[in-house]
Amino acid sequence: MRWEPVDSSAATAVRYHAERRWLDVEYTNGGQYRYFDVPAEVHHELLAAESIGTYLNQCIKPNYRYARLSPTRA
Secondary structure (H helix, E strand, O other): OEEEEEEOOOOEEEEEEEEOOEEEEOOOOOOOEEEEOOOOHHHHHHOOOHHHHHHHHHHHHHOOOEOOOOOOOO
């Protein structure tokens, strides 16, 4: 899984593991979170969203389990 930089004021990068359906998000404050059971189409919609921050807040955060990751990139 490689980090993909994103153009957003809320997040700096995302990465997706299709087999495990993990979506990792690195926020601009340095926090990294893993969202579980995220379908590939949701990952694609996130990258195509007009506002990544709005999509995260409305479609990802309230609908998927998550865990905080280490603040260093793996």
